[in-house]
Amino acid sequence: MGPYGSVVELIGNTPLVRLRRIPPPGAQIYVKLEYMNPTGSHKDRIALYMVREAERRGLLRPGGVVVEASSGNTAISVAWLASQLGYKAVIVVEEGASPAKVSVIKALGAEVVFAPRVPFDHPEHPVRVAERLAEERGGVFLNQFENEANARAHCETTAAELYSQLGGWPDVFVMGIGTAGTIAGVSKFFKERGAKTRIVGVVPRGSPIATGRPTLGEAIEGLATSTVSPIYERYSGLIDALVEVDYRRAYETMLRLAKEEGVLGGLSTGANVAAALEVAGESGSGVAATLAPDSMFRYTHLLGGLA
Numbered sequence: 171m172g173p174y175g176s177v178v179e180l181i182g183n184t185p186l187v188r189l190r191r192i193p194p195p196g197a198q199i200y201v202k203l204e205y206m207n208p209t210g211s212h213k214d215r216i217a218l219y220m221v222r223e224a225e226r227r228g229l230l231r232p233g234g235v236v237v238e239a240s241s242g243n244t245a246i247s248v249a250w251l252a253s254q255l256g257y258k259a260v261i262v263v264e265e266g267a268s269p270a271k272v273s274v275i276k277a278l279g280a281e282v283v284f285a286p287r288v289p290f291d292h293p294e295h296p297v298r299v300a301e302r303l304a305e306e307r308g309g310v311f312l313n314q315f316e317n318e319a320n321a322r323a324h325c326e327t328t329a330a331e332l333y334s335q336l337g338g339w340p341d342v343f344v345m346g347i348g349t350a351g352t353i354a355g356v357s358k359f360f361k362e363r364g365a366k367t368r369i370v371g372v373v374p375r376g377s378p379i380a381t382g383r384p385t386l387g388e389a390i391e392g393l394a395t396s397t398v399s400p401i402y403e404r405y406s407g408l409i410d411a412l413v414e415v416d417y418r419r420a421y422e423t424m425l426r427l428a429k430e431e432g433v434l435g436g437l438s439t440g441a442n443v444a445a446a447l448e449v450a451g452e453s454g455s456g457v458a459a460t461l462a463p464d465s466m467f468r469y470t471h472l473l474g475g476l477a
């Protein structure tokens with residue numbers, strides 16, 4: 171438990187907790203509390219892996235610029251890590267991201283540029299804007315949607331931790347798909363080692379992964395509402411099933427989790443657990459594992475109720 175020489179050493183090794191009240195009889199649902207990472211989300215893991223990879227490749231020198239496109243959590247992780255490691259962060263944030271996240275990114279000293287919520291191939295999509303900015307500023311675009319270091323972070327850390335915490339493989343792993351880095355990395359670790367774990371992806375209702383068309387799905391912050399990431403395309407063969415979750419179900423499950431289980435996860439945690447409950451209901455018993463990617467504190471502006 172420390173003392174630690176740097177907050178960067180606090181990334182990962184997050185606790186895993188079993189839900190006691192919500193699951194149906196016979197079902198075991200475990201949630202890995204990623205909000206216990208230093209900036210409050212699983213994205214600390216990938217920020218570290220992507221920055222270290224850029225350094226290793228000689229793309230990032232002391233005082234250099236890192237650019238990232240993110241709805242918020244990766245932005246916070248990158249802004250935080252950049253300030254710790256002596257880099258300047260430029261962050262492209264999708265319009266509509268939670269104001270609390272944007273304030274934190276700015277407080278960490280990063281420059282914030284807004285971009286609209288448009289389909290992936292649109293020239294004003296955050297990824298396209300970030301590409302242009304990296305070019306103009308001579309910086310490195312980390313590009314979590316494409317960067318293999320994103321999936322590798324979850325393969326080498328999140329998945330390995332889950333295996334050791336559970337003392338074996340879960341029957342089901344459930345995870346919301348944003349960049350798909352988490353589901354890709356975890357499934358890779360599991361499947362390469364012969365696990366029979368069923369991998370279930372969670373997507374917002376009406377989103378392109380759900381419909382197979384360039385649609386705009388319901389907004390569940392952090393999940394792929396308008397995009398199909400290159401990482402998803404690379405690894406979709408490892409995903410056994412998809413569950414569509416709408417905003418209301420994600421929101422209501424987030425509240426139930428907080429009240430009944432004391433797990434103060436965010437909206438995508440609500441989506442993950444709603445999907446885990448659906449799958450547990452179908453298959454009866456077994457061990458399901460999922461993540462609480464971030465906490466309810468990132469969404470206090472939504473807590474007044476459903477519109």
Ligand SMILES: Cc1ncc(COP(=O)(O)O)c(C=O)c1O
Nearest residue numbers: 243348349350351352392438463
């Ligand atoms: C709150 C939240 N949940 C889930 C995800 C999805 O994780 P991944 O990008 O690894 O697919 C993200 C990604 O941004 C997120 O911010």
